[in-house]
Amino acid sequence: MKKMKFLATALFATVLFASCSSDDDAPVEVNEEEVITTMTVTLNPTTQGTPVILRTQDLDGDGPNPPIVTVSGNLAANASYSGQIVLLNETEDPAENITLEVIEEAEEHQFFYTTSAGLNVTTAYLDFDVDGNPLGTEFTLTTGEASSGTITFTLRHEPTKPNSGLSDAGGETDVTATFEVTVE
Amino acid sequence: MHFQALLILLLCSITAISQNCDNTLSGSVVDQHDGSVLVGATLIIAGTEQATITDFDGNFSIGNLCDGTYSVQVSHPNCLTQGYTFKISGNTEKIFRLEHHLEELNQVLVEGNSIVDKSKTLAEKKMATQELERYSNASLGDALNSLSGVSSLNTGNTVVKPLINGLHSSRVVIINNGVRMEDQEWGAEHAPNIDINSVGNLTVIKGAGALQYGGDAVGGVIVAEAAKAPIIDSLYGKSLFTAVSNGRGTSFTSQLTKTYRSGWFGMVQGTLKRFGDFEAPDYILSNTGAFERNASVNIGLNRFDYGFEAYYSIFNNEIGILRASHLGGALDQIRAIGSDRPLVINDFTYSIDAPKQDVMHQLARLKAFKRIDGLGKLSLQYDFQQNNRLEFDIRRGDDRNKASLDLQLSTHTVLLDLDSRFSETSRFKTGAMAGYQKNFANPDTGVRRLIPDYEKYDLGAYAIIDKNVTDNLLLEAGARFDYTFMDVFKFYRTSFWESRNYDELFPQLVVEDLGSQILTNPQLDFYNASATAGASYSFNDSYSLLFNYSLASRAPNPSELFSEGLHHSASRIELGDLRFNSEIGHKFALTFQKESAIFSFSINPYINSIKDFIVIEPTSIQQTVRGNFQVWEYRQTNAQLLGVDVDARYAFAKNLSFNHQFSLVKGYDRARDEPLINMPPVNTKNGITYQNPQWKNLRINLQSQYVFEQNEFPDTNFEVFIPETQTTEIVDVSTPPDAYHLLNFDSSIDFKVNQKSTLTVGFGVTNLLDTSYRNYLNRLRYYADDLGRNFLLNLKINY
Numbered sequence: 001m002k003k004m005k006f007l008a009t010a011l012f013a014t015v016l017f018a019s020c021s022s023d024d025d026a027p028v029e030v031n032e033e034e035v036i037t038t039m040t041v042t043l044n045p046t047t048q049g050t051p052v053i054l055r056t057q058d059l060d061g062d063g064p065n066p067p068i069v070t071v072s073g074n075l076a077a078n079a080s081y082s083g084q085i086v087l088l089n090e091t092e093d094p095a096e097n098i099t100l101e102v103i104e105e106a107e108e109h110q111f112f113y114t115t116s117a118g119l120n121v122t123t124a125y126l127d128f129d130v131d132g133n134p135l136g137t138e139f140t141l142t143t144g145e146a147s148s149g150t151i152t153f154t155l156r157h158e159p160t161k162p163n164s165g166l167s168d169a170g171g172e173t174d175v176t177a178t179f180e181v182t183v184e
Numbered sequence: 185m186h187f188q189a190l191l192i193l194l195l196c197s198i199t200a201i202s203q204n205c206d207n208t209l210s211g212s213v214v215d216q217h218d219g220s221v222l223v224g225a226t227l228i229i230a231g232t233e234q235a236t237i238t239d240f241d242g243n244f245s246i247g248n249l250c251d252g253t254y255s256v257q258v259s260h261p262n263c264l265t266q267g268y269t270f271k272i273s274g275n276t277e278k279i280f281r282l283e284h285h286l287e288e289l290n291q292v293l294v295e296g297n298s299i300v301d302k303s304k305t306l307a308e309k310k311m312a313t314q315e316l317e318r319y320s321n322a323s324l325g326d327a328l329n330s331l332s333g334v335s336s337l338n339t340g341n342t343v344v345k346p347l348i349n350g351l352h353s354s355r356v357v358i359i360n361n362g363v364r365m366e367d368q369e370w371g372a373e374h375a376p377n378i379d380i381n382s383v384g385n386l387t388v389i390k391g392a393g394a395l396q397y398g399g400d401a402v403g404g405v406i407v408a409e410a411a412k413a414p415i416i417d418s419l420y421g422k423s424l425f426t427a428v429s430n431g432r433g434t435s436f437t438s439q440l441t442k443t444y445r446s447g448w449f450g451m452v453q454g455t456l457k458r459f460g461d462f463e464a465p466d467y468i469l470s471n472t473g474a475f476e477r478n479a480s481v482n483i484g485l486n487r488f489d490y491g492f493e494a495y496y497s498i499f500n501n502e503i504g505i506l507r508a509s510h511l512g513g514a515l516d517q518i519r520a521i522g523s524d525r526p527l528v529i530n531d532f533t534y535s536i537d538a539p540k541q542d543v544m545h546q547l548a549r550l551k552a553f554k555r556i557d558g559l560g561k562l563s564l565q566y567d568f569q570q571n572n573r574l575e576f577d578i579r580r581g582d583d584r585n586k587a588s589l590d591l592q593l594s595t596h597t598v599l600l601d602l603d604s605r606f607s608e609t610s611r612f613k614t615g616a617m618a619g620y621q622k623n624f625a626n627p628d629t630g631v632r633r634l635i636p637d638y639e640k641y642d643l644g645a646y647a648i649i650d651k652n653v654t655d656n657l658l659l660e661a662g663a664r665f666d667y668t669f670m671d672v673f674k675f676y677r678t679s680f681w682e683s684r685n686y687d688e689l690f691p692q693l694v695v696e697d698l699g700s701q702i703l704t705n706p707q708l709d710f711y712n713a714s715a716t717a718g719a720s721y722s723f724n725d726s727y728s729l730l731f732n733y734s735l736a737s738r739a740p741n742p743s744e745l746f747s748e749g750l751h752h753s754a755s756r757i758e759l760g761d762l763r764f765n766s767e768i769g770h771k772f773a774l775t776f777q778k779e780s781a782i783f784s785f786s787i788n789p790y791i792n793s794i795k796d797f798i799v800i801e802p803t804s805i806q807q808t809v810r811g812n813f814q815v816w817e818y819r820q821t822n823a824q825l826l827g828v829d830v831d832a833r834y835a836f837a838k839n840l841s842f843n844h845q846f847s848l849v850k851g852y853d854r855a856r857d858e859p860l861i862n863m864p865p866v867n868t869k870n871g872i873t874y875q876n877p878q879w880k881n882l883r884i885n886l887q888s889q890y891v892f893e894q895n896e897f898p899d900t901n902f903e904v905f906i907p908e909t910q911t912t913e914i915v916d917v918s919t920p921p922d923a924y925h926l927l928n929f930d931s932s933i934d935f936k937v938n939q940k941s942t943l944t945v946g947f948g949v950t951n952l953l954d955t956s957y958r959n960y961l962n963r964l965r966y967y968a969d970d971l972g973r974n975f976l977l978n979l980k981i982n983y
Contacts, residue, residue: 026705027637027673029698033630034580036809058809060679060700062750062757066807091700101581114907152907157512157578166908170519170527172512172578176811178907 031091035061036098038088039175041153043081043141052081054151056177059090067177074182075121081141082126085111085153087175099137102155103127109174111136112154112166119149120183133161148182205250211278212242213258216488222260222282230255230267249276258282266488279608304650305660305718305732306393307775307788307829309334311386313411317980318930318946321426321435321457324380328406332845333390333788333829335864338962339373341462341971342474342503343541346376347961349390349790350825350849350863351403354741359397359407360547361495363567366595366621367545368635370741373754373963376406377499377545377571379478381424381437381455384411390788390829391771392714392736395646396601396613399664399714400738402769402794410482410495413441413449420940422982430974431473432532433459447487454479460534461504465954465972470530471507471537476500492552499545504536508967510578511755513811514904517966518915526968538576539752542587546570560604560612569595577752583630588752590626591635595619597642609652613662617644623742632749635742636674643667648716658720660732668710668739674746675701686762708745710766712737730775740764744798744818750808754963757806757815764820769794785832790825797823799853801861802900802917812904814917821855825863839876843887845869850896859896865920865960866892881934881944888927894920894960921965924957926950932978946978 041054052075058067075081087098102109106129113123113136122142125134159171213225221242228235229246231254238244251273259265263282270278309331319327325336325344337345337352348356353372358365360378367377389405397405421440428434437455457476462469477500484493508526511517520527546569553563575589601615619642625633648662673695681687681702693704718732747760770793777786803817827849835841846868851860871887900918905911932946954973958965 026695026703027625027633027675028627029675029701029703030627030630030632032632033583039809056809058807060677062806062808062813063677063679064683064806065679067809098580105580116907116910150907150910154515154907157580172510173516173811174512174580175809176513176515176907177809178905 032061032089033092033096034098035089035091036087036175037061037090038095039153039155039177040086040088041179042084042086043075044084045076046080046082046140049076049079052181054153054177054179054181056179057090061091069177069179071179071181074184075141075143077120077143077146077183079143081143083123083139083141085137085139087155103135103137106135107131107133107161108158110134110156110159110161110163110169110171111139112152112156112169113139113141114152114154114166116149116151118147119151119181120144120147121149121151121181129161131161143183146182146184148180150178151181152176152178205248207249207251207272208245208247208275209249209254209256209272209278210243210245210275211280213238213244213260213280213282214242216281222263225258225260225263225280225282227280228257228259230257256280303389303391303393303660303716303718303732304658305716305720305730306389306391306734307333307730307773307786309388309390313384316380316383316386317424318948318978319380320424320437320978321428321433321976322380324376324378324383324386324406324408327380327386328388330869331388332831332869333827333847333849334388335847335867335961337372337862338959338964340469340472340503340506340509340962340964342459342472343373343375343505345372345374346406347864348388348404348406349792349827349829350851350860351792354738354744355401355403357398357401357405359405361408361410361497361549362551362565363547363549363569364398364597365545365547366569366593367543367571368573368591368593370743373541374543374573375501375503377501377543378408379437379453379455379476379480379497379499381439382410382453382478382480382497383408385409390790391716391732391773392734392769393660393662393716393718393732395648395662395664395714395716396615399644399646399666399712400736402736402738402767402771402792410451410480411441413443413451413484413486415445415447415486416443417445418443420983422980424978424980426979427977428459428974429976430971431459431462432534433457433473447485447491449482449484449486451482452480458534461530461532463532463972464969465956466969467525467529468532469506469968469971470526470528470533471504471540473504473534473536475502475536489555490553493549495547495549495551497547499543499547501541501543502536503541503543505539505541506964506968507537507539509755509964510539510752513755513808513813514805514902514915515811515906517755517814517917518904518906518913521916521966538578540576542574542576544570544572560602563599563601563603565597565599565601567595567597567599569593571595587626587629588631589634590629592624592626593621594624595621610649611651612647612649614647615645618642619644632675632677634747634749634751636672636746638670638672638674638742640671641669656722660718660720661716663715664713666710666712666714666737666739668708668712670706670708670710670742672704672706672708672742672746674704674706676704676748678702680748680759684761690762706745706762710739712739712766726778726780728775728777728779730773730777732771732773734769734771734773736769736771737766738769739766740798744800747818750813754816755813756802757813758800759815759817761818761820764798764818765796767794767796767798767820769797781835783832783834785830787828787830789828792825794823794825796820797853799823799860801898802902805902805904814900814902814915821853823851823860824854825849825851825860839874841873841875843869843871843873853898858898861898861900861918862961863894863896865894865923881932883930883932885930886927887930888925890925891923891959893923917966920960921958924955924959926955926957927952937981941981941983944978944980944982946976946980948976948978950974950976 043052053072089096126138155175156171159169163169423438435457439453480497549567551565574587577588621640644666646664650660722728747758773790830846851863930948
């Protein structure tokens with residue numbers, strides 16, 4: 001019986017202790033560290049003219065608001081552009097430049113540029129990883145005759161490298177955005 | 185005890201002088217636990233050495249006794265011998281209650297049922313140690329899968345979550361050694377954190393009728409218990425070693441028990457399992473290895489009228505999740521589903537990389553009981569559980585080795601139970617429970633919390649009564665009430681908070697507005713009533729009919745209330761709803777069964793109507809920078825599940841028997857008049873077993889399992905735009921896979937090593953024909969085939 005009493009006392013003491021030790025501190029906010037909210041593709045004409053900026057921005061990440069996709073203007077026909085892609089996480093302040101991480105892990109990343117059939121645009125990679133396989137944060141874009149269509153930028157994480165394009169690259173999509181463009 | 189008895193004897197013998205020596209002592213000997221009669225118990229009167237044995241009804245009678253005090257020794261082969269001292273004056277009637285034990289060392293003696301029924305009017309399925317040992321290398325879910333009406337919701341082959349009559353997760357309550365498991369059971373990809381090797385016997389109750397365990401078991405209750413320690417002086421143990429070809433792994437488990445006649449006992453047990461990548465018939469399932477480490481210790485004192493027990497267990501499991509299942513949006517999903525092979529296949533390895541789960545569950549229990557004359561058995565239990573869950577996703581940069589999810593769930597529970605007997609024919613159980621739970625989501629993950637920080641308080645009370653109205657008819661009724669209070673701190677995305685209109689509905693919940701996020705403090709109350717009523721009628725020795733109605737109420741779980749964001753392992757956005765109320769299930773179950781040596785069967789039809797059933801299903805497509813994701817929203821509806829489970833066994837000859845199982849369940853959303861998602865397809869198992877206890881206990885079993893194609897399912901397909909082809913394609917996430925048939929072989933043979941030790945050698949093959957198949961209830965079925973052929977070698981030694 002003594003054991004019983006001791007046990008019972010011990011049990012209640014433990015419970016009381018445990019339930020009283022709760023702290024009421026409000027939890028701290030978590031800002032998504034890896035989320036990519038914004039992709040900006042800047043197309044600088046190699047000769048002259050105004051740069052064309054393609055941007056997709058989704059400040060609530062996986063939240064209900066869709067990304068806002070903007071194209072600053074039309075591309076000139078039979079021209080050449082140097083392209084540069086910048087990825088940002090704008091949920092943090094100041095915004096984090098994710099492109100730097102992608103460049104650092106170049107072997108595990110690759111951008112792909114997909115143009116619709118009617119659009120007279122060709123692309124070529126300008127930057128490569130240590131194995132000589134394309135990375136694609138920088139590229140050249142060459143336009144042909146006037147036309148219109150879509151161009152899609154896709155960043156794949158851990159693709160098969162080398163590959164012959166999006167279809168056999170595998171990996172997971174980190175970013176993808178389709179822009180309506182016109183060559184005039 | 186002895187001293188008290190002696191004292192009484194001394195005191196009483198003073199008055200025992202007068203001589204009237206034609207008295208008769210008559211009565212019966214019954215099992216202390218369930219009141220069943222004990223046949224063949226021996227009674228010896230000390231001094232006169234008169235002896236008798238109880239008859240088939242457990243009755244006895246001894247004549248020619250004088251008035252006075254006698255000491256009687258009552259013994260039975262399966263019980264601890266007890267001495268009683270009492271006064272006789274005239275003809276006397278006595279009922280002797282013996283503690284009926286499972287004689288673990290003397291297995292030949294035990295042919296009967298050593299497991300006490302958990303509910304008397306609900307269909308129960310049991311698995312004893314010997315059957316469980318065949319699953320030593322597998323999981324609790326795999327073992328349960330072998331029972332009719334129980335299937336599993338899998339994530340790959342190592343995360344196996346039990347489904348009872350079509351329901352799972354929070355609707356299935358798991359009791360581990362008397363403790364209700366609080367191991368984040370809400371998640372469909374969270375397997376029960378129990379080492380199957382620590383389980384002595386396993387019971388599945390297909391309904392909420394077992395109210396002592398909770399009133400929210402809309403699906404059912406799984407009770408896992410450690411083997412009982414006998415009250416004798418002994419030291420015994422067992423070790424099991426299993427090697428498997430698929431996964432190229434081994435499992436080792438060992439258990440040692442020391443018992444004393446005084447009632448003291450101690451037990452230690454440990455398990456180690458390690459598997460590499462498993463294989464489908466045509467390829468390696470990359471990153472599907474597992475590494476499991478468990479240990480438990482139990483000490484206590486078990487006396488006839490009092491006792492206590494202290495139990496501790498630790499469970500640690502690291503599980504790889506199929507690499508090819510980690511996707512970045514609908515475009516990846518369409519590629520993965522379109523490909524007949526997984527998109528990532530690497531060479532075999534034992535290493536486990538992201539995506540993976542690393543789970544640790546610790547459980548400590550203190551329990552004491554005391555039998556109080558005229559009241560019954562009173563037990564008090566305190567338990568503490570801590571569940572740590574880490575989930576690792578494929579991440580970039582500095583976050584590469586950081587968990588994406590880091591939750592710590594701590595639960596304290598106090599239980600007070602009284603088990604009493606009003607009379608020979610009725611039994612009354614009542615109890616109360618108080619619980620405190622705290623969830624802590626570590627913010628260092630750099631990923632928004634999937635489950636918010638919360639504190640939860642539970643209070644509950646129940647009463648169950650059963651009565652044998654006649655010898656054939658038993659009635660059972662019970663009621664339970666639970667109160668739950670949740671105090672939650674949750675960060676909502678401002679855009680979500682507003683899109684749900686919460687800003688207008690619940691402005692009072694806002695603690696702080698941080699711009700893109702809002703900190704809220706929802707405080708939720710749930711009042712849940714549950715009840716059960718049932719009858720069991722036995723027609724004669726072999727046939728019986730059971731009927732049970734159970735009312736179950738379940739408060740929504742944190743995942744249903746607060747999910748809000750991308751669930752990587754499912755490649756979908758999951759949204760909960762703060763406004764949910766409790767779901768209420770009404771289940772009617774009928775069981776008709778026959779038990780005999782030649783032919784046994786049980787037919788168990790049921791209907792379960794659930795009001796405000798919480799279901800998660802796809803509702804829309806969400807555009808993000810990563811591409812399109814399917815949005816799965818929880819919603820409440822009225823559901824109905826109908827089904828039947830059939831079991832049959834026929835012995836052709838003395839050593840040869842045929843087993844049959846058939847399970848069918850249909851689930852419908854009555855509000856929308858469409859089938860429910862993820863209902864188990866019809867399946868049937870048929871097997872032939874040869875067992876010869878006379879010759880090395882040889883056992884050979886061949887089993888066929890046929891799983892039909894699920895033909896009723898909601899259409900949850902959606903469309904995505906493919907930039908390469910400039911086309912829109914349908915992502916088929918709803919069509920179930922084809923029917924499949926599997927053959928399994930299993931055998932074992934015993935060798936006597938010495939007087940005390942037996943070596944059992946087992947050999948088995950699962951998926952004998954190396955069939956390629958996909959299982960509708962495997963969440964990774966879109967990405968890869970299920971397991972191919974597997975050879976198992978089992979060595980077990982008892983000592």
